[in-house]
Each structure stands twice: as C-alpha cells, then as structure tokens.
Amino acid sequence: MSYPDSPPMSPSIPTEWPNFEGMPEDDALTASRPRGQKLAPWIWWDGEIRDSNTPHVHYYANALHYGVAVFEGIRCYPTAQGPALVRLKDHLERMLISARLYGMKLPFDVDALARAAIEVTRRNGTQNGYLRPLAYFGAGPIDLKPKRECPVHVFIALRELGTFLGxxxxxxxxxxxxxxxxxxxxxxxxxxxxxxxxxxxxxxxxxxxxxxxxxxxxxxxxxxxxxxxxxxxxxxxxxxxxxxxxxxxxxxxxxxxxxxxxxxxxxxxxxxxxxxxxxxxxxxxxxxxxxxxxxxxxxxxxxxxxxxxxxxxxxxxxxxxxxxxxxxxxxxxxxxxxxx
Ligand SMILES: Cc1ncc(COP(=O)(O)O)c(C=O)c1O
The missing domain is CATH 3.20.10.10 (D-amino Acid Aminotransferase, subunit A, domain 2)
Known part of the structure; x- marks a missing residue:
C-alpha cells in the first residue's frame, strides 16, 4: 500500500501565512454573531408566510414515522449589501434531487423556492441565520408507499445561527x-x-x-x-x-x-x-x-x-x-x- 507521505509542496503556496494575527481574523468573522439559535417569528409554508408558532405537522405525517423528508441547511450572513444567502440555488437544486431519489414531487421549482427563501429572510430581518428548507410526506394511511397517497408539504424555516461548534x-x-x-x-x-x-x-x-x-x-x-x-x-x-x-x-x-x-x-x-x-x-x-x-x-x-x-x-x-x-x-x- 502506498501513502502520499511526502508529496512536493504546492509550488505557489508558502509554508507560513504572514499577517495572521488571530484566527479567524477579525475581518473574516462578522462583528457580532448570535450565541443562541433563536427561532424566527415567520416561516414560509406551502407557498405562504405564516406565524412560526402555529403548529402544522400532523402526528400521522408519514415522514415522522418512516423518515422520508428531504432538507437543506443554508447560511445567511450579513454583508455590506445586506443579508446574503450562500449558494442558494445549489442547495435548492440538491434538495430537489434528494426529493427525486425518494419519489417526492414538490409543487415548487428552484426559482419559486429561491424567491421564498429570500422572502422569508427579508420578512424576519435576519442577518446571521440558518435556513432550513424541508419537504416531507404528510398524513396518509399507514403505508410505505407515501408517494402514492401522502401529500407533500414544503416549508422554509429560519433561525439565528452564529458559530455552530463555538x-x-x-x-x-x-x-x-x-x-x-x-x-x-x-x-x-x-x-x-x-x-x-x-x-x-x-x-x-x-x-x-x-x-x-x-x-x-x-x-x-x-x-x-x-x-x-x-x-x-x-x-x-x-x-x-x-x-x-x-x-x-x-x-x-x-x-x-x-x-x-x-x-x-x-x-x-x-x-x-x-x-x-x-x-x-x-x-x-x-x-x-x-x-x-x-x-x-x-x-x-x-x-x-x-x-x-x-x-x-x-x-x-x-x-x-x-x-x-x-x-x-x-x-x-x-x-x-x-x-x-
Ligand atoms: C453528512 C453530511 N456531510 C456533509 C455535509 C456538508 O454539506 P454542506 O457543505 O453542503 O452543508 C452535511 C451537511 O449538510 C452533512 O449532513
């Protein structure tokens, strides 16, 4: 077995990084990152903005029992141009591919979901946030073929998030x-x-x-x-x-x-x-x-x-x-x- 023990150094990369006073440098992190994961007051749910305190998931939602929900995690960071979502369409495209693999048809395409993500971020006034788009098989019969009889629900939830591991x-x-x-x-x-x-x-x-x-x-x-x-x-x-x-x-x-x-x-x-x-x-x-x-x-x-x-x-x-x-x-x- 061979190991990549001592390959040559990448030519253009110095072995030491000058000018790193602290890590991460102050200008790399946002000035103040939230400590908790406070839930945002508004959620986008099946095409409309709703009060996030209203309970919505049925106890017989198929996904709750058999684990078929597909989701993403998308960061929102403050920038000089306002709060920005990172690689939004890439995340949403991946979610739609995850859904396809499980036979789940979403009634929204990437562009509609992207507009929804922007709308819910604006509505909540979030700066340092984490968006959780999630699509799941809702309530139906006790059945392992949810694509046949269970409706698909989609939401985009939002919460504050600073450093995840501290x-x-x-x-x-x-x-x-x-x-x-x-x-x-x-x-x-x-x-x-x-x-x-x-x-x-x-x-x-x-x-x-x-x-x-x-x-x-x-x-x-x-x-x-x-x-x-x-x-x-x-x-x-x-x-x-x-x-x-x-x-x-x-x-x-x-x-x-x-x-x-x-x-x-x-x-x-x-x-x-x-x-x-x-x-x-x-x-x-x-x-x-x-x-x-x-x-x-x-x-x-x-x-x-x-x-x-x-x-x-x-x-x-x-x-x-x-x-x-x-x-x-x-x-x-x-x-x-x-x-x-
Ligand atoms: C198992 C697993 N690996 C890797 C990742 C990192 O993926 P990403 O960089 O798209 O967040 C995630 C998070 O989504 C994950 O759940």
Missing amino acids: EDALRNGIRVMTSSWRRFHHSMMPAGAKASGHYANSVLAAHEAMEHGFDDAILLNQDGNVACATGHNVFYVKGGVLFTNDETSSIVPGITRDCILSIARGNGVQVQVRSFTREELMRADEVFLTGTAAEVTPVRELDGVSFSTGKKTLGAFFQRTYLRAVTGKSPEYQGWLTTT
Missing part, C-alpha cells in the same frame, strides 16, 4: 473520535441525498462522541475508509497537498466542500480527491471539517493523535478565505451570494 472551535479546533458506527453505504440508501432518516446514523455517532467527551465523530464507511463526520465533510493536508474524498466513499458531497475545492484550485493548491483510510488521516499534518453549519473547523485531535492548527496552517487560509467570501468581502466569490 468560536473556540473555529479558532483552536475540535477533538474527534472514530465512531464505532459505520456510515451507511451508498448501496443501502442514496448517501448523497439529505434525507431526514439518514441522520439516525449521524445521531448515533454524535451521541457516542458526546458520551466519550469528544466534540464530534468521524464515521468510516463499509469499506473501512473514511466517510465523513456526523454532518460535515473531512479534509486533510499532507505535505502541502489537500485531500478529500467523494461520493464513492458514501458521503454527502457538501457545498462547502465544493467552495474549499474552488478556493484551493484558484490558489494553486494541489488537490487530490480520492478515498482515504483512517491511518492516512492520522498521518496528516492538518485535518479540518467543512459544512454549512461547521464552516471550516480545524480538528486538533483524532483518537489521541494531534494535528497542526493555528494561523500558519493551510486550513487557516481556507477558513479565512471562506469566511471572507461568504460575508461578501471577496469580489471573486460574489457569485456564491444571493443578497436579500
């Missing part, structure tokens, strides 16, 4: 363990879809990590290779080269992951997208996780093995570049943002 996590990194639970294989369920039932697997791993005093868990897949963290993609850096896996490792190919790959390619960082083992991860110089919620969070320890974190790492460069992009400070990534 500001300390962004600055200093988190401690993770390898879960004893494996990530389900793509031959068992469509692993790239974001469907609510899939997350029972993540909850088991997250609870296990919590009970063992870790911040999160890495799940291996059926092949024994690394899949993902509970709700985040995994990257590592070895010898200046950036590594991450793809769909063949049974991951959700994250939109944040795609942002990091774009930033890497745009800055001459050598990238290898391929499956990798836990051992390769433990040999890494740096490890970080990406996701809409987690943004770019360094991992400082995996199963007792420590990695480089801090202002001189390549991970810090990606974190800073990503946070500057999503807060509208980088003209070259303006295309990722939809201002509301």
Whole structure:
C-alpha cells in the first residue's frame, strides 16, 4: 500500500501565512454573531408566510414515522449589501434531487423556492441565520408507499445561527473520535441525498462522541475508509497537498466542500480527491471539517493523535478565505451570494 507521505509542496503556496494575527481574523468573522439559535417569528409554508408558532405537522405525517423528508441547511450572513444567502440555488437544486431519489414531487421549482427563501429572510430581518428548507410526506394511511397517497408539504424555516461548534472551535479546533458506527453505504440508501432518516446514523455517532467527551465523530464507511463526520465533510493536508474524498466513499458531497475545492484550485493548491483510510488521516499534518453549519473547523485531535492548527496552517487560509467570501468581502466569490 502506498501513502502520499511526502508529496512536493504546492509550488505557489508558502509554508507560513504572514499577517495572521488571530484566527479567524477579525475581518473574516462578522462583528457580532448570535450565541443562541433563536427561532424566527415567520416561516414560509406551502407557498405562504405564516406565524412560526402555529403548529402544522400532523402526528400521522408519514415522514415522522418512516423518515422520508428531504432538507437543506443554508447560511445567511450579513454583508455590506445586506443579508446574503450562500449558494442558494445549489442547495435548492440538491434538495430537489434528494426529493427525486425518494419519489417526492414538490409543487415548487428552484426559482419559486429561491424567491421564498429570500422572502422569508427579508420578512424576519435576519442577518446571521440558518435556513432550513424541508419537504416531507404528510398524513396518509399507514403505508410505505407515501408517494402514492401522502401529500407533500414544503416549508422554509429560519433561525439565528452564529458559530455552530463555538468560536473556540473555529479558532483552536475540535477533538474527534472514530465512531464505532459505520456510515451507511451508498448501496443501502442514496448517501448523497439529505434525507431526514439518514441522520439516525449521524445521531448515533454524535451521541457516542458526546458520551466519550469528544466534540464530534468521524464515521468510516463499509469499506473501512473514511466517510465523513456526523454532518460535515473531512479534509486533510499532507505535505502541502489537500485531500478529500467523494461520493464513492458514501458521503454527502457538501457545498462547502465544493467552495474549499474552488478556493484551493484558484490558489494553486494541489488537490487530490480520492478515498482515504483512517491511518492516512492520522498521518496528516492538518485535518479540518467543512459544512454549512461547521464552516471550516480545524480538528486538533483524532483518537489521541494531534494535528497542526493555528494561523500558519493551510486550513487557516481556507477558513479565512471562506469566511471572507461568504460575508461578501471577496469580489471573486460574489457569485456564491444571493443578497436579500
Ligand atoms: C453528512 C453530511 N456531510 C456533509 C455535509 C456538508 O454539506 P454542506 O457543505 O453542503 O452543508 C452535511 C451537511 O449538510 C452533512 O449532513
């Protein structure tokens, strides 16, 4: 077996990043990020804005029993041009693909959902927020064929969200363990879809990590290779080269992951997208996780093995570049943002 032990450094990337006073730098994070996850007063539901306090889900909603709802998580950040949604259409397109995989027909297309997302963000006056579009099979008979008899409902909920794993996590990194639970294989369920039932697997791993005093868990897949963290993609850096896996490792190919790959390619960082083992991860110089919620969070320890974190790492460069992009400070990534 060969390991990418010491590939040459990416030519245009210096080994140390000058001018990093703190991490993340003050200008990369928004001035004040909410500490809680307060629910927004208004929700978009089946085509109209409603009071979010009104209960709506039927206790016999098929999705509640059998786990077939499809959803997305979309960040809203304050920018100089007003609150902006990150990669809005990419998220909504992924949701419609997830729905298609489960035979769920939504009565709204991407453009209608995008207008709804903008409308509900405006109506709530949200700056630092997290949008949760979700489509589910509603009430019907006790049946495992909901596409035949259950109506499809769609909502876009909104809540405040600052740093998901805490500001300390962004600055200093988190401690993770390898879960004893494996990530389900793509031959068992469509692993790239974001469907609510899939997350029972993540909850088991997250609870296990919590009970063992870790911040999160890495799940291996059926092949024994690394899949993902509970709700985040995994990257590592070895010898200046950036590594991450793809769909063949049974991951959700994250939109944040795609942002990091774009930033890497745009800055001459050598990238290898391929499956990798836990051992390769433990040999890494740096490890970080990406996701809409987690943004770019360094991992400082995996199963007792420590990695480089801090202002001189390549991970810090990606974190800073990503946070500057999503807060509208980088003209070259303006295309990722939809201002509301
Ligand atoms: C299992 C899993 N992997 C990765 C991700 C990251 O995806 P994204 O960057 O699109 O939020 C998520 C979050 O959606 C996830 O649930």
